[in-house]
Amino acid sequence: MESFSSGPNRRAVLGGLAAMPFLSGPFVSTYVRAQTAPDDPLPSWNEGPAKAAIIGLVKSTTDAASPNFVPPDGRIATFDQDGTTWVEHPVYTQVVYCLDRVPAAVKAKPHLKEVEAFKTVLSGDREAIAKLSLKELEEIAMATLTGITVDQFQAEAAEWIATAKHPRWNRLYTDLTYQPMLEVMRYLRDNGYKTFIVTGGGQDFVRVYSQRVYGIPPEQIVGTAGGVTYGYDKAGKPILTKDPKLLLNDNFAGKPEGIHLEIGVRPVIAFGNSTGDREMLEYTTAGPGVRLGLLVLHDDPAREYAYGPAEGLPDTKVGAFTQALYGEAKAKGWNVISMKNDWKKIFSFEE
Amino acid sequence: MESFSSGPNRRAVLGGLAAMPFLSGPFVSTYVRAQTAPDDPLPSWNEGPAKAAIIGLVKSTTDAASPNFVPPDGRIATFDQDGTTWVEHPVYTQVVYCLDRVPAAVKAKPHLKEVEAFKTVLSGDREAIAKLSLKELEEIAMATLTGITVDQFQAEAAEWIATAKHPRWNRLYTDLTYQPMLEVMRYLRDNGYKTFIVTGGGQDFVRVYSQRVYGIPPEQIVGTAGGVTYGYDKAGKPILTKDPKLLLNDNFAGKPEGIHLEIGVRPVIAFGNSTGDREMLEYTTAGPGVRLGLLVLHDDPAREYAYGPAEGLPDTKVGAFTQALYGEAKAKGWNVISMKNDWKKIFSFEE
Numbered sequence: 260m261e262s263f264s265s266g267p268n269r270r271a272v273l274g275g276l277a278a279m280p281f282l283s284g285p286f287v288s289t290y291v292r293a294q295t296a297p298d299d300p301l302p303s304w305n306e307g308p309a310k311a312a313i314i315g316l317v318k319s320t321t322d323a324a325s326p327n328f329v330p331p332d333g334r335i336a337t338f339d340q341d342g343t344t345w346v347e348h349p350v351y352t353q354v355v356y357c358l359d360r361v362p363a364a365v366k367a368k369p370h371l372k373e374v375e376a377f378k379t380v381l382s383g384d385r386e387a388i389a390k391l392s393l394k395e396l397e398e399i400a401m402a403t404l405t406g407i408t409v410d411q412f413q414a415e416a417a418e419w420i421a422t423a424k425h426p427r428w429n430r431l432y433t434d435l436t437y438q439p440m441l442e443v444m445r446y447l448r449d450n451g452y453k454t455f456i457v458t459g460g461g462q463d464f465v466r467v468y469s470q471r472v473y474g475i476p477p478e479q480i481v482g483t484a485g486g487v488t489y490g491y492d493k494a495g496k497p498i499l500t501k502d503p504k505l506l507l508n509d510n511f512a513g514k515p516e517g518i519h520l521e522i523g524v525r526p527v528i529a530f531g532n533s534t535g536d537r538e539m540l541e542y543t544t545a546g547p548g549v550r551l552g553l554l555v556l557h558d559d560p561a562r563e564y565a566y567g568p569a570e571g572l573p574d575t576k577v578g579a580f581t582q583a584l585y586g587e588a589k590a591k592g593w594n595v596i597s598m599k600n601d602w603k604k605i606f607s608f609e610e
Numbered sequence: 611m612e613s614f615s616s617g618p619n620r621r622a623v624l625g626g627l628a629a630m631p632f633l634s635g636p637f638v639s640t641y642v643r644a645q646t647a648p649d650d651p652l653p654s655w656n657e658g659p660a661k662a663a664i665i666g667l668v669k670s671t672t673d674a675a676s677p678n679f680v681p682p683d684g685r686i687a688t689f690d691q692d693g694t695t696w697v698e699h700p701v702y703t704q705v706v707y708c709l710d711r712v713p714a715a716v717k718a719k720p721h722l723k724e725v726e727a728f729k730t731v732l733s734g735d736r737e738a739i740a741k742l743s744l745k746e747l748e749e750i751a752m753a754t755l756t757g758i759t760v761d762q763f764q765a766e767a768a769e770w771i772a773t774a775k776h777p778r779w780n781r782l783y784t785d786l787t788y789q790p791m792l793e794v795m796r797y798l799r800d801n802g803y804k805t806f807i808v809t810g811g812g813q814d815f816v817r818v819y820s821q822r823v824y825g826i827p828p829e830q831i832v833g834t835a836g837g838v839t840y841g842y843d844k845a846g847k848p849i850l851t852k853d854p855k856l857l858l859n860d861n862f863a864g865k866p867e868g869i870h871l872e873i874g875v876r877p878v879i880a881f882g883n884s885t886g887d888r889e890m891l892e893y894t895t896a897g898p899g900v901r902l903g904l905l906v907l908h909d910d911p912a913r914e915y916a917y918g919p920a921e922g923l924p925d926t927k928v929g930a931f932t933q934a935l936y937g938e939a940k941a942k943g944w945n946v947i948s949m950k951n952d953w954k955k956i957f958s959f960e961e
Contacts, residue, residue: 489863519850
């Protein structure tokens with residue numbers, strides 16, 4: 260059985276899934292490194308409105324003499340993950356994980372071998388896999404992410420994330436976090452903010468690596484969540500089993516709803532990159548006092564990808580930064596972060 | 611319309627609700643204050659197995675040379691609230707809140723006036739109120755806690771909790787937190803632990819006062835949770851409305867399930883006082899490495915209440931520390947905290 264998590268086959272599968280012409284484009288580093296002041300908290304950011312807005316917000320909310328001062332308990336910052344803090348193209352990392360888990364899931368539940376979606380994945384037919392419907396992908400997610408204990412899931416996901424690589428860069432997915440966003444997280448924490456990931460992805464998945472990768476502990480990860488059921492194994496030991504039951508779909512309106520469920524405080528600053536983050540930014544910026552909403556615009560095909568409205572690209576399966584969202588951002592004063600212009604460096608491994 | 615939140619009427623209503631003979635017993639402070647070392651982190655605790663177990667756990671999990679060392683991210687401590695960190699007799703504080711909100715709820719939704727449970731509360735007939743069924747109390751909770759925005763709820767609950775008093779002591783409910791448990795929380799935090807409330811009560815309710823009363827921020831409160839729905843008010847402003855839909859019943863098996871949902875890490879130490887906490891203690895103490903489960907036994911009718919198995923009292927509506935739970939505690943090595951013997955002082959206002 261071939262694996263989808265590394266090597267040339269997987270690269271082809273993922274290429275097929277996304278069918279993005281720029282996937283195989285050469286990696287060209289075009290930015291000019293500017294001189295950075297030694298005490299610059301955001302050294303990977305070019306000077307510009309986005310950087311100025313972030314620093315301005317932090318300064319005004321942490322200065323006790325400012326009318327916009329926010330006491331430490333209220334300093335909540337939320338970050339979408341896919342496309343906001345790490346690469347989401349050509350396929351969400353967690354979808355790759357689920358495809359890679361199919362052989363093990365079929366081994367555990369042999370009847371799945373007869374189910375069309377699983378047959379397709381097992382066939383290795385890249386074009387067919389690329390055409391799996393959202394419903395079929397959900398079926399695969401349910402089969403690969405549930406029916407196991409929480410401990411089992413954590414062990415399997417930790418093993419995978421430690422080795423699986425992105426086909427374009429041939430690097431660990433966790434190396435493909437955006438250096439400028441890691442700097443923002445650190446800067447916010449250094450100023451008494453608590454940083455949270457609020458992701459449409461599974462919160463159990465992100466919790467496996469969040470402390471190591473983002474410096475964010477598991478309890479500060481809000482994401483799509485299934486139920487778990489408490490019970491006992493054969494030896495009478497307590498176990499939590501992951502259920503195929505959705506408790507929270509942490510996308511769109513689900514983001515402010517999930518923030519209320521697991522945080523209970525309206526954020527002061529929120530980062531997103533797609534229509535799935537719209538309601539989180541609306542909710543954040545509608546709060547009293549000073550607030551800030553920011554959207555990452557993917558407009559750098561050389562260093563990463565370009566799939567914003569300016570490119571006139573059709574909405575893809577992932578990360579739709581639509582013209583409508585762009586319009587709302589402009590109307591509401593949300594800050595649009597241009598990866599091309601605002602970020603000196605995208606990944607920590609760039610020279 | 612009479613209020614249930616203060617004055618002699620309310621006192622009688624609550625007395626009727628609980629029908630506890632010791633409710634009107636004299637407040638007698640019987641403990642002998644022992645000499646306390648100046649660096650004692652738990653000065654309100656008498657020396658004994660419970661205090662020794664807590665200090666022993668903290669020392670062994672925070673000493674980098676110990677085989678039981680737990681890195682800071684894993685240092686999670688969970689506390690039940692009602693009966694564990696504050697008084698739960700004769701009626702859960704949040705139930706009193708709901709009864710007090712009935713007139714406002716009926717004003718907002720006049721049809722409730724014709725519903726039996728609401729009629730009963732509005733009648734002021736204490737005996738009839740005391741006999742309300744659990745189902746009727748749930749009806750009242752749904753009507754008084756949902757159908758309003760999160761902001762409205764927070765404002766109303768904050769106003770109530772700032773003034774409502776317990777009938778026995780004629781003190782704010784928030785003054786009836788247990789001083790020894792506040793010391794444990796502080797001691798754990800001073801040693802890099804994160805403290806969480808994991809309550810069968812509503813998490814939105816506890817979040818209103820948790821920072822001020824326990825030093826625990828809203829995002830570290832896990833409790834029974836209803837859904838919220840994101841939407842817009844007439845002016846187009848985003849709002850979250852509390853739904854009459856239960857997302858998490860944070861009692862019994864719901865406690866480890868809620869811990870997984872909102873924390874994602876198994877606790878190292880957990881405190882409870884009733885069968886509703888059994889699964890949380892099982893789950894906590896079944897983890898690898900050193901773990902500690904503790905149960906508060908209410909055995910001090912003079913200073914607080916007595917309703918543990920030793921008193922041979924029938925199970926009450928609240929806080930059942932049953933003989934079976936006592937047996938499981940002994941069998942599993944959970945520590946039973948005797949309020950009478952282990953606590954020098956129960957409330958901060960005691961001399």
